[in-house]
Amino acid sequence: MLHHTVLRVVAKLLIPVILLFALYVQFHGDYSPGGGFQAGVIFAAGIILYALIFGLEDTMEALPPGVLKILSASGVLIYAGVGLETIILGGNYLDYNFLAHEPTHGQHLGIFLVELGVGTTVFSTMLLLYYAFAGREPGQ
Amino acid sequence: MNLQFTIDILLLAFMAVIAIAVVRMRDLFGVAMLFSAFSLLSAGVFTVMDAADVAFTEAAVGAGISTILILATLTRTAREEKPRKSRDPRVPLLVVTVTGALLMFGTSDLPRLGDPNAPIHTHVAPRYILESPKEIGIPNIVTSVLASYRGYDTLGETTVIFTAGVAVMALLGIRRRRRREGDEKEPD
Amino acid sequence: MKFLQLYNYEIAIFLAMAGFYVVVSRGNLVKKIAGLSMFQTSVFILYISMGVVTGGTVPIIIEGAISYSNPLPHVLILTAIVVGVATTAVALSLIIRINEAYGTVEEDEIHKQDESF
Numbered sequence: 001m002l003h004h005t006v007l008r009v010v011a012k013l014l015i016p017v018i019l020l021f022a023l024y025v026q027f028h029g030d031y032s033p034g035g036g037f038q039a040g041v042i043f044a045a046g047i048i049l050y051a052l053i054f055g056l057e058d059t060m061e062a063l064p065p066g067v068l069k070i071l072s073a074s075g076v077l078i079y080a081g082v083g084l085e086t087i088i089l090g091g092n093y094l095d096y097n098f099l100a101h102e103p104t105h106g107q108h109l110g111i112f113l114v115e116l117g118v119g120t121t122v123f124s125t126m127l128l129l130y131y132a133f134a135g136r137e138p139g140q
Numbered sequence: 141m142n143l144q145f146t147i148d149i150l151l152l153a154f155m156a157v158i159a160i161a162v163v164r165m166r167d168l169f170g171v172a173m174l175f176s177a178f179s180l181l182s183a184g185v186f187t188v189m190d191a192a193d194v195a196f197t198e199a200a201v202g203a204g205i206s207t208i209l210i211l212a213t214l215t216r217t218a219r220e221e222k223p224r225k226s227r228d229p230r231v232p233l234l235v236v237t238v239t240g241a242l243l244m245f246g247t248s249d250l251p252r253l254g255d256p257n258a259p260i261h262t263h264v265a266p267r268y269i270l271e272s273p274k275e276i277g278i279p280n281i282v283t284s285v286l287a288s289y290r291g292y293d294t295l296g297e298t299t300v301i302f303t304a305g306v307a308v309m310a311l312l313g314i315r316r317r318r319r320r321e322g323d324e325k326e327p328d
Numbered sequence: 329m330k331f332l333q334l335y336n337y338e339i340a341i342f343l344a345m346a347g348f349y350v351v352v353s354r355g356n357l358v359k360k361i362a363g364l365s366m367f368q369t370s371v372f373i374l375y376i377s378m379g380v381v382t383g384g385t386v387p388i389i390i391e392g393a394i395s396y397s398n399p400l401p402h403v404l405i406l407t408a409i410v411v412g413v414a415t416t417a418v419a420l421s422l423i424i425r426i427n428e429a430y431g432t433v434e435e436d437e438i439h440k441q442d443e444s445f
Contacts, residue, residue, distance in 0.1 A: 030278040033192035037410055041200040065314045076302050079295050094291045104277040111287040121298050125305035126205055129417050132312040133212035152339040159346035175362045182369050190397040191376045192386045194405050201413050213358055213420045217427045221356040222434050232353035240345040247337045254382035265398045273389055281387040281399045297407045304414035311421040
């Protein structure tokens with residue numbers, strides 16, 4: 001009998017639902033409570049649950065720290081890049097009205113991209129924090 | 141309104157009991173669990189006060205990430221607090237009491253809780269609530285203020301999170317753990 | 329009577345002072361960080377209490393709502409929560425390094441080893 005059978009079975013059922021819920025919260029941030037921060041943290045919490053039950057080594061093989069470092073920097077770059085794009089298109093920095101032919105469409109697109117950047121950075125940073133804390137051997 | 145008031149008072153009373161227990165408790169794992177319960181109850185208080193986004197974030201961040209990090213720190217340091225021998229316990233109590241009394245005196249001039257005519261509700265907030273459906277067109281006003289009207293602050297916040305990740309990696313570093321053969325243990 | 333109508337603020341101040349007492353009077357560094365985080369959470373309760381509107385609802389535009397809660401404190405506190413967890417994470421990683429350097433996380437023993445004060 002494997003260790004912690006109940007935990008493993010329940011986690012296998014729950015973790016996909018948690019990740020799906022995190023994606024739902026990210027993309028429905030316009031219509032219900034939610035947005036980038038909450039989605040990033042919930043996604044990271046799902047992966048941390050996996051790491052707690054199935055082992056840190058397996059998680060590090062599935063999501064290597066190098067990829068997470070790139071993701072966390074690119075989230076900030078997406079956000080700043082949206083601002084530069086609006087300057088190129090003729091407006092001020094982070095003026096979403098210029099992103100599309102109609103101002104409200106531009107705002108929708110701008111908010112979508114910005115929340116995507118925020119969610120990516122928050123998810124990868126929280127997971128990197130967990131890797132750094134949990135990977136530290138006691139007495140190292 | 142009456143039910144809201146009752147739930148609010150009950151949750152805040154629970155939080156006060158937990159705060160006193162955290163002060164007195166010496167077992168640090170217990171302190172970490174009480175801290176997690178404190179965060180979860182504060183998420184309940186935020187929900188009762190109509191702050192849905194804030195409750196979401198506080199429940200996920202406070203009861204999730206913060207507790208995990210404190211537990212991870214505790215497994216690498218001591219598990220019990222040693223009693224303090226030299227300091228006099230009355231001086232911190234005096235400082236805390238004086239500060240609390242000054243704060244209560246300072247907040248006694250605030251308007252009644254929930255007053256719709258308070259100055260906080262009549263200057264900038266009506267403009268956002270009225271203009272946000274026309275200018276931006278999404279129902280969640282908090283997201284529209286966060287991402288569009290106050291977009292610079294959110295850019296700064298994202299940079300702060302990234303900087304914290306960089307700082308922790310500079311301090312602790314990530315050591316890639318290789319899987320060893322026949323390794324069935326689970327980590328802390 | 330006015331004092332009793334501001335119960336939210338007063339309980340939030342009491343919770344903040346409990347967290348502050350943990351920071352000032354206890355010697356274990358991890359417990360200090362937990363107390364500091366509790367202090368931050370009580371300050372958030374103070375701010376959100378200021379944004380409540382009687383008869384208002386969650387600030388999401390729906391049909392049939394008369395008034396909405398003030399969205400500005402929510403935005404500020406959202407930012408503050410995430411920044412708070414970032415600073416807590418950096419503080420805890422510093423504590424891990426202190427433990428490896430000094431062998432303890434009790435403030436008195438660290439001061440003795442450093443011969444400060």
